[in-house]
Each structure stands twice: as structure tokens, then as C-alpha cells.
Amino acid sequence: MKKLITTEFKRNLRSLILWTSIVAGMAALMLMLYPAFKDAFSQLEELLSIYPEEFLEAFGMGEGGLDMSDFYGWFGVEGYLFVNLIGGSYAAILGGSILSKEEDDKTIEFLLSKPISRDRILFGKAIVVALNLLLLNTLVGIVLLIAFTIYGDLIVPVWLLFSYAPFILQMIFASLSFLISVFITKSRKVLSIALGIVIGMYVIDLISKLTEEFEYLKYITPYEYINAVSIVNDQMIKPLYLLISVLIIGVSFTSAWFFYRKKDITA
């Protein structure tokens, strides 16, 4: 299985580098813009006060939300979203393609003619997904560490949460698309569905914040689980959300394994 993991890792390395550069680059760009905006914040606050409360809340700037003139608040509103949307998209693409690509390209016929069990193939690939996402977030974390040290006082728990909370969100998207790819093996179809989930969940997140009527929707969107407001203000991810996240990831991967081991490979 070691060889499978290293081979798989090598095959995915180029896209890992590309996506990590995009995510880290976006984060860095947003952080670099902070000094330029810093002074304008007093005016911005005034401007923002005309917006309805729900609207501000949707972007984490409502009452009890984030303070944009604070460095962490700025990143929580402006940078973190990009990290999650772009990183989430990468996770969905990686999780949805790592298995289905083998069937779509019909290379699975080669792999399954070798003495390696389906359990190990699945497990090895899941490890590569988790490893790639960890690496991505670690690199983004290094960018954040540099920026947080230069611009403000480094608060270690907030830095760690900003660096690795996206990993939870990404693992949710990756595990869901991984599960979907057991049933739908055309890579393009899997990817449209997976990306649909990433965007759709964000829309649900916005709706749950914009309307009180649909507030309960927050329990189904991973963006809420790793909300920047709790990271900056409470320095934590709510235990309930953490539990739900672990459950979704666990159930998705386990179901993928359950169905994959009995599946006819007809590609």
C-alpha cells in the first residue's frame, strides 16, 4: 500500500502545488491589503451601518461579529472565505476524482488485477486526500503565521484555527464527493456535483444568516461549523459542530468503503 500511496501522491502533486499556490496566494493578497484599508475603517464602519443587520451578519460583521479594523477580523471577513471556497473546491475535486478517475480512465482494471485489496486501494487513496489537504493548510498556515506576526500580535489558538479549521470543511467536501464517486464514475459528472455542493452549501450558509426563518439551515452547512466569528471571538470550534463534522466525514468514507468493496467494476 505504501507504493500505492507514494505513486498516488506523486500523480497528484502538480495539482496540489497549483491549488496551494492559489489558496495561499489569495490569503496573502488579502493580508497585504490590510494596511491600505486599515485607516479607512472608521469611514467604512459608518458606511456599513446603513446596511441591514442581517446583511452584515451574513458576512460575519454583524453585532457580536467581527471587527474589520482588527487584523484577525479583517482576515476572518476577507481572506478566510476565499481559503474556504477555493480550498473547498480543491478538496471536492480531489476527493471526487481520486477514485473515479481510475474507473473513468479504466486504469482500475490494472490496479484490481494486482494483489491489492479494494479496502487498501480505498484506504490508501483516502490517506492521500487527507495528506494533500493537510499539506495545503499547513502551507497556508505558514503564510498566516508570517502575516499575523508582522501585522499584529500573534494569538496562537486563533492562528491554528484559521490554519486548520478549513481542513475540517475540506475533509467534509472531499469525503462527500469521494462517496459520490463510488456511484458515479464519469469524472466530469462527479466534479459538477461536487462543486455544486461546495457552492450550494455556501449559498445555504448565506441564507441561514440572512433570514431568521431559515436559521436552522446553519446545522447542515460546513461553512457554519468553522465560522470565523467563533474562531476570532471564542477561539474555538463549537463541540457540536466538530462532532457533526467528524460524523459526516466518518460516515461518508465508511459508506464509500462499504459500497465499493461489493461493486462490479464494468468500466
Next chain:
Amino acid sequence: MIKLEVLTKYYKKHARGILDVSLEIKKGEIFGFIGPNGAGKSTTVRTLLNLIFPTSGTATVDGLDVVADTIAIRKMVGYIPSEVNFYDDMYVKDFIRYSCSFHGEIDQPFMDTLVEKLELDLSRKIEDLSFGNKKKVAIVAALVTHPKILILDEPTSGLDPLMQSIFFQFLEAEKKNGTTIFFSSHNLSEVQRICDRVGIIKEGRLIKVETVEDIMKTRAKTVRLKTEDEIKPTDDMINFEKVNGYISFVYTAETKKLIQLLSTVNVIDVTITEPALEEIFMHYYEREDQS
């Protein structure tokens, strides 16, 4: 070595798989498995490798169940797929090494021989290879581990005649070492050339298993004659054709009857030969259709 017992596979989407296939292949035997496309050859191969699960019946390889003991089976199997689909972004060298990594040590001298004889360029990327060259990669990857069993699904497609001949030499050498070979093909002449026994599969059913020798001994004769008289096709004639003034057909009844028939017409020219396996094969197919 390979034993199928009333093996059946239905697909949900496609109607036909295989139906009640029973078959036993002995150790060290080269068994030809022939039938047209869609007859169930690949379904059988895929079941042996547990890519798909049997609907009913059982299949064992060296006494091991294809579902329960699939890993142990795949350890001793070398497989050449009909359509070669390997990782396009890998180099041939890396791919073969990856393929061998599942089996353990590489027999480097043998690998060098294979690569040299098959004229394979290890330094190229898989995506840059032609179909035939991809096939060579599959052959090297399958043979280099000295498998006890070779499962070949139309292994020669894409190979030029010289390479086919070199490939057959390797197969014969492996057979001498006691390797059992399951050779699925729709090309009868190659099966005739290398196999000990042949199984004919049609529409998912195994309709005939015979030694190549026995099949060739069938009383059917290929007749090609020129005559100005008219000959009407009868039930004993198959593949009845008129080309360039010559009439040709495979005669399936007794030779004596054929001579009687020929004596009634004014024969200008005639050749009577042993039929090629293709023609015998058609003969089995037609007979099945009639019954």
C-alpha cells in the same frame, strides 16, 4: 487449475453476461476461449479477477475461490487486458516498476530480455505510445513476475505479426515452466496455433470444449470448385458462396456423399481441403442456431 462451475453473471444494465458456464483448465495447459465480441469472454475474465461478482455458481483458481481469496489469486496471476489503459502520465519504466511492486522482486535479466525482444522503449511516457506499444508494456508487466497463471484477454491485438510470433515464443516458454494460460480471443488462427484446447462461447453460453486436434479432425471439408452446372446449397453446406466463377462452401456431411454430389456435375476445377478453424467455428455457430 481454473475451474468454473455453473458460473452465471447477469448485468443490471446490459442484458447478457454469462450463463451456466462450467469449465476446467488443467495445470500447464493453454486454453483458448473463443467467441465473437460480446459473447461473454471479458465477463468470464473479469469474474476470474473479481472485478465483477458472480450472480451464481462458483469459480476457483488453484482451489481458491475467486471472491473470497481474490488477493491470493491475483498474486499468482499475470493479466493482459484487451484494451490497455494505464496511467498516461507515467513513464513506461516507472509503470512497470509500479506494477511489479505489488508482486515483490523484479527478475531484472528476464525483464531486460523481454524489453529487448519486444523492442520496448522504457524512457517514453505511456500517453505517447501507440496501441501496439501499450500492449507490449502490458505483456512485459504481466510476464516479468513469472506468474503461475496467465490470463490473456485478446493479447495480440495491436501487435504486428513479428511481435505476435515473439510473444507466442514467450508464452510457449512459460508453458514449459508449468504456467497455465487462459487465452481469450476472437482470432481463431492464433488460438489454433498455440492452444491445447478450445472453448467456444456464444451469447454467454459455453457451447463446445474440444482439443484443437479434435476440432481439426472434424469431418467437415472446405470445397472450392468451378463448374458450369448449377449447384443448389443444401443443409450440409455452410458458408455457401459464389466468387469469381468459383463456388465455395464447407461440407459438413460424410465425404462419400460429397463425392457423389460432385459426380453429378461437370467439374472443371476442384480443391477439397481441411477447413480453417474459422470455418469450423462458423459450423458450430450455425449448428447451434439450428438446434
